Amino acid sequence: MTRMSTRRSFLLRSGALGCSLAASPILTPVGLASAPGDNRLVVIILRGGVDGLDVVRPIGDPAFQSARPGLLNSSEVGIDLTGFFALHPALLPLMPLWTAGELGFVHVASTPYRDKRSHFDGQDLLEAGTVDLSGGGREGWLNRLVQVLPGANARTAFSVGDGEMLIAAGAAEVSNWSPSVDVVLSAAGLGLLRQVMAEDPVFARAMSEAVELAALDGDQVVFPDTHDGRMEAMVEDMQPIPRGDGHLRIAEFAASQLRHETRIATFSLGGWDTHRNQKNALKGPLGRLADTILALKQGCGADVWGKTTVLAMTEFGRTVRENGTGGTDHGTGGMMLVAGGAVRGGRVHGLWPGLDEASLYDRRDLMPTSDLRGWAAWAMRASFGVVRSELERSVFPGLDLGDDPGLML
Amino acid sequence: MRFDPALAEMRFGYGLSPSIAPPLGLADMLSRLSGPDLMSQKYPIENYDQFTARIGEFIAARGERKKAKGTAGEKAAQKAMRRIVRRSRRQATLSLGASLLRRARTADAFRERLEFFWADHFSVVAKGQRMAGVVPSYSESAIRPFVGATFSELLKSAVLHPAMLNFLDQNASVGPNSALAAREDGKGLNENLAREILELHTLGVDGPYSQTDVRQLAELLTGLGTNRDGAMVFRHRRAEPGAETVLGRSYSGEFAEIEDIHAVLDDLSAHPATARHIAGKLARHFVSNNPDPDLVAAIEAKFLETGGALLPTYEAMLTHPAAWDQAGGKIKQPITFVASAFRALDASDRDLGGVDRNQLVQMVDAPLARMGQAWGRPLGPDGWPDHDSHWITPQGLAARLQWALMAPSMLRRGLVDPRQLVGQALGPRATETLHFAASAAETRREGVALVLTSPAFQRH
Known part of the structure; x- marks a missing residue:
């Protein structure tokens, strides 16, 4: 295990994805040349309903302290951002990005979802990008973005991780991979597998994509012979997912x-449903969010990071007043991290409604x-040059884009 | 309708077994389900009382250790503590092994599928130390005995269970005008359980309820909680005084009692929206992502007509021709895939009963997580997604292939001949191509994996 995962990490960090990448039939030179622009968009879905008020705290609002007597009863009100807003201490590792203008927030934004305050519907609507779920909500807005991007191919957008990402689902081809899966087969075995799968198109498609993706994450799929022990070593590479x-x-x-x-990537982070003991419960998810953003920055390198927009959004905010159990319940208006x-960056965008x-x-x-959706639309407009009519009609049907809110440089 | 024994095992059970005969007909299938629960006797899983006693011992041992710190008794207290931690780990292994053996060895596989279906409908995630590892015991005590009862009995058993009360924060909810709230500032209402009862457990998210109904039900539920021993209790001091109105009907007088909560749950069980919700879920789970509306209507009608009696409700599904449509069965969820593979491989008590924890983690637990279905850890109160599109992703399939290459040789020494496995796993459903692939594979390992990952085996 140690040996293999070290090798994988090394490959990822050094970018030495060489041979298997070149062997992939999809990555033709034409595909590379016609990729839609050079900018990158990462959308992180924060599942569970982030309490934006606790992450970016309106300490300048006179009603804030009294709404949160238990959550704010310590002397520490957070890290000062603008004088009016202070940042949750668990996001301290991101302060250098704030200072450098590479981190900002949007307060107060929400999807059109109102009143029932269900995680599942709230997330479906956030990812579907529609006004309501009457259309069935089985197609996501990032997928519709790919549909309108000229020159997009199957690697243009990537949905990463084990969980379902409705935001990437739909008619356009989007790659989908969890770095924790390895496939190991002999060349003959792979041939037979293709024959067996060919009898059921749904399986055939998913499996051929799987074989390709397995090669992309740095682990070899096909071994020329199966008797030299390497394949056995790979098969024995089975440990629980390192949850940490x-x-x-x-x-x-x-x-x-x-x-x-790849120009677009999406994945989700969970753990935000802090009905109880929020003081402790929010530290872990926020720490992971900070680590994730720093890992993206480091992994992309300065050049790519300079062209990158990360949007971290959630299905809804939480109640203004803390509840009876040291937490907050499902609410409406929320916060987005960019x-x-x-x-x-270096600013809190949006209008403050008051408390x-x-x-x-x-x-x-x-x-x-x-x-x-308006903020996301302006980010797509700046990143990929998508025109207003396509954003308002195709990507986010029914949205009024309005004036440029100045989110992008 | 002609009864198809092989299809019955595949669609409503855990697939074919080389050593256990399928049911002879519908009557046989239903009489096995209404008869004694043989598997729970043969492969016991800790019930909730045993679970809570064990956790109680753990908490006591931890207290003893704390008290003994720096005294002569410290070492002994430490040892006692470790012993019980080991026992808890062992228990988790045993219950996973027993769950798999029940599925692999049963002649009444529909019961096992139903327990999974309902435990998923009433999903619980273990939260906090008092409930660590509670899911198997919750399912054993609160779900399994009621899969053939009425829906309202099952509903009450599940949503009033301490594991559910703990998971959905009911334990901490206090009526804003209750005696306790008056004394202790800062205690208040929590809507979580009330919302999920309406949205997930009964009416469904499209059901005819409003935020006011959620709030009123939450107030009606305020007395519910668990005590220090992990048992359900009704605490009058926390209960919101006065009547509450849910879906237009008033419950409880000046002071709520547990009977008022039973009454609202009974009423929700009998609601037509609940019948529609449950009928649709059953048909989508067992038969098709887009079930024949006539099939759903038949199940719904029987549910309403019998006051939610579950056996006749299942029978309405099983006697409908659409339930036996040969074309394109649903894709097995990972847990079903793994269990049905063990069944096809004729896994025995020795293969799965005596394995140690690490082996079971490697063979089942970790692979299931990679397939996207971590054992006993659904993502939330809505359980696992039921649509095929969720499971048939590249990484989900790759994880199944990875498992099929590895697990059968971990199960026992000596792999079955793949040519033989085709027949015993798929019977009449095996295709020519699969017969050929099984005989052409270079190694038994790859041949077995080809059979188990074949579309024919992965579909119900």
Whole structure:
């Protein structure tokens, strides 16, 4: 295990994906040449409903302290950002990015989702990018972005990790891989596998893509003979997923793809549903988010990072007032984190609605002052030159793009 | 409708076994389900009382160790603590082994599928030390005995279970105007359980309820909680006083009692939206991603007509011709895939019963996580996605192939001849191509993997 994963990490870090990459039939020179532009977009779905108010704290709002007596009862109110807003201490590792203008936030943004406050519907709507779920919600907005990008191919967009990403699902081909899977077969075995799978098109397609992707993550798929012990060593490379660093492997793999032909990557991070004891419960997810963004920056390298936009968004915010159990319940208006060399960082974007009871949504939640989709649309416009009509009609049907909110450099 | 024994095993069970005969007909299948639960006797899994006693011992031992710190008894207390930690680990291994053996060795496989279906419908994630590792015991005590009961009995058993109360934060919810809230500032209402009961367990997310119903139900539930011993209790001091109105009906007088909660759960069970929700879920789980509307309607009608009696409800599904459509069965979820492979390989008590923890982690636990279905750890209260498109991804399939190459040779020494496995795993469903591939494979290892990853084997 140690030996193999070290080798994999080495390959990823050094970018030595050489031979298997070249052997991939999809990566023809034509494909490389016609890739849609040179900018990169990473969308991270923060599942569970992030309490934006605790991440970017409006300490300048007079109603804030009284709404959160338990959560803010320590002397530490956070790291000062703008005088009005302070950052949750667990995001301290990202402060150099803030200072460098590579990290910013949007307060208060939400999808059009209202009132039922269900994670599952909220996430479906966030990823579908539609006004409601009446259309069935089985197609994601990143997929529709790929559909309108000229020159896009199967490697243009990557969905990374074990979990389902509705945001990338749909008619356009999007690659999908979890860095924790290795496939090892003899050449003859692979031939037979293709024959068996050919009887069921759904399986045939998924399997041929799997074989290709398995080669891309640095581990050999096909061994010329099966008797030299190497294959056995690979087969024995079976350990539980290292839960501690799963997010880093995902970020590293995403970055390794973004360094090459991939322009769009998406994955999710969980653990944000802090109904209880939020003071402790939020530290872990925020620490992982910070590590993930730093791993993306490092993995992309300065050149690619300079052209990168990271959007970390969630299905909804949480109640303004803390609940009876030291946590917060499902709310409405939320916060989005933006990072990368292509964004206008060092500021908190958006309009602040205020926290007095009359300003709240339903007298309990933060009032959304912007549509999350609008910010994402402007990021796509700047990154890929997608025209307004396509953004308003195809990618986010029914969205009014409005004026440029100045999120991008 | 002509009964197809092989299809019955594949679609409503864990596939064919070389040593266990399939049911002879529908009546046989249902009488096995309504008869005694032989598998739970043969392969026991710790029930909730045993679980909670063990955790109690652990908490006591931890207290003893803390007390003994720096005294002569420290070493002994340390040892006692370690002993019980070891026992807990062993228990987790045993219950995973028993779950797999039940699926591999049963003649009543529909029962096992139903337990999985309902445990998934009422998904619980273990939260906190008091509930660490509770999922198998929750399923054993709160779900399994009720798969042939009525839906309202099953609903009450599941949502009032301490593991559910703990998972969905009910334990911490306090009526805003209750006696306790008046005394201790900062205690308050938590809507989590109430919302999931309406959205996931009964009416469904499209059901006719509003945020006000969620809030009212949450207030009605406030007395519910668990005590220090992990048992369900109703605590009047936490209960919100006054009546609550859920879906237009008023519950509880001045002070709520547990009977008021039973009443609202009974009413929700009998609601037409619940019948529709459950019928659709059953048909989508067992038969098709897009089931024949007539099949769903038949299940729904029987559910309503019988007051949610589950055996007749299943029978309505099983007697409908659409349930036996030969074309394109659903793709097995990873847990079903792994269990049905063990069944096809004729895994014995020795193969799966006596394995140690590390081996089971390597052979089952870690691979399942890679296939996207970590054992006993669904992502949330809505359980596992049921649509094929979720499972048939490149990495999901690659993980199955990786497993099929490795696990059969870990199960026992000496691999089955792949040519023989084709017949015993697939019977009439084996295609010419698969027969050829099994005989042409260079090694038994690859031949066995080809059979197990074949589309015919991966579909129900």
